[in-house]
Amino acid sequence: MTELNAILRLARNDLSYFFRTKWLMAVLLSLNLSDMLVVALVYGKIMPSFNYFQFFVPAIIVMGMFAASLDTGRRIWLAIREGVIQYYLSLPISTPGIVVAYLLAGGTAALIYSTSLMLIALVVLPAAAIWNTIILLPFLFLLAMGLAGISAALASVASTHGEYFFAYQQIVQLLFLTLSTVYYPITYVQKYLPSFLTNVASANPLSLAAQAMRDYTFSGYPVQLYSLLNILLASLPFTIIGAAAYLSALRAIQTKGKI
Amino acid sequence: MLDVLRVVWFDLKHEVYPPVWIGLQWFSFSIQIFIYGAIISQLVNIQSIGNYQMFYAVGFMVMMTFDVGSHAGREFVEAAHEGRLPYLLSLPISRSKLFLSIALKGGLELALMLLVPFAIVLSLIGNLTIISILAAALALFFLGFGVAGLMLGLSFIAFKSSDLYVAITTGLSALIIRFSTVLYPLFYLAQAQPGYASVARFSPLTYGADLVHLCLGFNPSLFLNASVAIAVLTALAVSTLGLGIFLLGRLVEGVKSG
Numbered sequence: 001m002t003e004l005n006a007i008l009r010l011a012r013n014d015l016s017y018f019f020r021t022k023w024l025m026a027v028l029l030s031l032n033l034s035d036m037l038v039v040a041l042v043y044g045k046i047m048p049s050f051n052y053f054q055f056f057v058p059a060i061i062v063m064g065m066f067a068a069s070l071d072t073g074r075r076i077w078l079a080i081r082e083g084v085i086q087y088y089l090s091l092p093i094s095t096p097g098i099v100v101a102y103l104l105a106g107g108t109a110a111l112i113y114s115t116s117l118m119l120i121a122l123v124v125l126p127a128a129a130i131w132n133t134i135i136l137l138p139f140l141f142l143l144a145m146g147l148a149g150i151s152a153a154l155a156s157v158a159s160t161h162g163e164y165f166f167a168y169q170q171i172v173q174l175l176f177l178t179l180s181t182v183y184y185p186i187t188y189v190q191k192y193l194p195s196f197l198t199n200v201a202s203a204n205p206l207s208l209a210a211q212a213m214r215d216y217t218f219s220g221y222p223v224q225l226y227s228l229l230n231i232l233l234a235s236l237p238f239t240i241i242g243a244a245a246y247l248s249a250l251r252a253i254q255t256k257g258k259i
Numbered sequence: 260m261l262d263v264l265r266v267v268w269f270d271l272k273h274e275v276y277p278p279v280w281i282g283l284q285w286f287s288f289s290i291q292i293f294i295y296g297a298i299i300s301q302l303v304n305i306q307s308i309g310n311y312q313m314f315y316a317v318g319f320m321v322m323m324t325f326d327v328g329s330h331a332g333r334e335f336v337e338a339a340h341e342g343r344l345p346y347l348l349s350l351p352i353s354r355s356k357l358f359l360s361i362a363l364k365g366g367l368e369l370a371l372m373l374l375v376p377f378a379i380v381l382s383l384i385g386n387l388t389i390i391s392i393l394a395a396a397l398a399l400f401f402l403g404f405g406v407a408g409l410m411l412g413l414s415f416i417a418f419k420s421s422d423l424y425v426a427i428t429t430g431l432s433a434l435i436i437r438f439s440t441v442l443y444p445l446f447y448l449a450q451a452q453p454g455y456a457s458v459a460r461f462s463p464l465t466y467g468a469d470l471v472h473l474c475l476g477f478n479p480s481l482f483l484n485a486s487v488a489i490a491v492l493t494a495l496a497v498s499t500l501g502l503g504i505f506l507l508g509r510l511v512e513g514v515k516s517g
Contacts, residue, residue, distance in 0.1 A: 026429060042448055171286070
């Protein structure tokens with residue numbers, strides 16, 4: 001069996017675990033759908049001067065992608081805690097191969113999940129240029145891998161502190177979402193936050209992806225290359241950091257038997 | 260009483276040493292109020308509320324109460340499955356004392372989690388009387404006990420499948436929060452979809468959020484009748500706590516661990 005085959009098999013195994021976790025599906029779907037069909041709609045009524053529904057629905061797709069990507073970390077953390085990782089390390093697959101498999105599975109799971117959210121979103125908010133989404137998809141996949149990388153790094157760091165992984169994950173999720181333009185336009189962020197934090201919000205990969213969704217899929221503007229490059233550049237460091245952190249954690253397990 | 264306090268401390272010390280989860284709750288409350296709440300309030304325009312940030316701060320505190328309450332319920336089920344509850348049941352204390360210790364631990368946990376958020380909310384709103392502060396705190400505790408009891412009431416599912424229990428309770432939690440008046444007054448839920456307001460009337464959080472908002476001096480015309488809200492919260496807390504006593508006395512005996 002070639003290395004590529006082994007990576008794909010391991011990725012498929014992890015991917016199926018994501019979709020078989022009933023409680024996770026229940027949480028993600030109930031959160032994202034209720035945000036889309038209740039919160040976005042009601043906030044639209046209390047914001048008379050702004051079409052919040054149109055603004056927020058594309059962002060919910062990105063939020064769903066983020067949440068699904070972050071679950072990669074939980075699966076890595078579980079594998080380390082329960083010793084499944086020892087079994088993976090005994091398989092005829094290289095250690096970097098395991099890292100790639102997890103990131104691939106994380107990215108794919110997030111992309112599949114967010115695509116299903118997008119299909120639902122298209123029912124309530126008609127898209128002006130659905131074909132633009134197809135151009136966006138590979139970049140969203142890279143973004144999902146980057147977000148999975150963040151989660152992998154957290155799992156690797158937290159594995160020595162047990163349950164704290166969920167605390168780290170919550171902090172990262174909270175900061176990434178609030179310091180972004182997922183919930184509010186950048187003009188309102190500029191009015192309130194200092195310029196340093198406004199820059200962070202603008203460069204946040206979630207802001208970039210949400211804005212791309214709003215502009216290209218739902219408003220129908222022609223896709224701009226710089227926007228896609230921005231998503232790529234914002235995602236790549238997270239993927240690399242995540243992969244490096246997870247790889248070093250696996251190497252530590254290989255040599256010392258623990259992290 | 261010493262036995263009860265010992266059991267309370269046995270359960271509570273995991274939360275306090277080190278206080279990661281308590282600190283995390285305070286941190287997320289601060290971020291939610293001083294970043295999200297502050298920015299979103301620039302977009303929201305509800306004349307009878309004025310500053311939406313304050314409305315959101317109170318609503319978020321109610322959400323935290325709900326989270327702590329539902330966590331307490333889920334923790335009870337986990338304890339039953341992981342073998343901690345059978346250990347507690349084997350201790351030389353009566354069932355009623357054990358139940359009292361579980362309820363006390365839940366109340367103390369809620370108080371610790373809400374200490375800083377409640378102080379921030381009070382300082383943001385300002386100009387409140389002792390009576391209104393006590394009434395708001397009491398409403399939050401009743402809601403917390405009611406929600407914990409509700410999750411306990413669903414624990415019979417967990418004795419069949421804990422995975423299904425977690426799926427139902429966490430999924431249900433998201434819906435209970437969204438279909439309530441925690442984030443927006445009932446009037447606007449009805450404006451968005453008339454059916455939403457009807458669903459919200461079945462959510463315990465609607466009554467909890469409206470009552471706490473009322474106690475903290477928000478415009479009464481936006482909320483449900485206070486006496487109805489008090490009656491619903493009291494009924495919820497009393498009935499679900501009664502259910503808890505029943506469960507502890509009968510159902511949990513012999514629950515398999517693992």
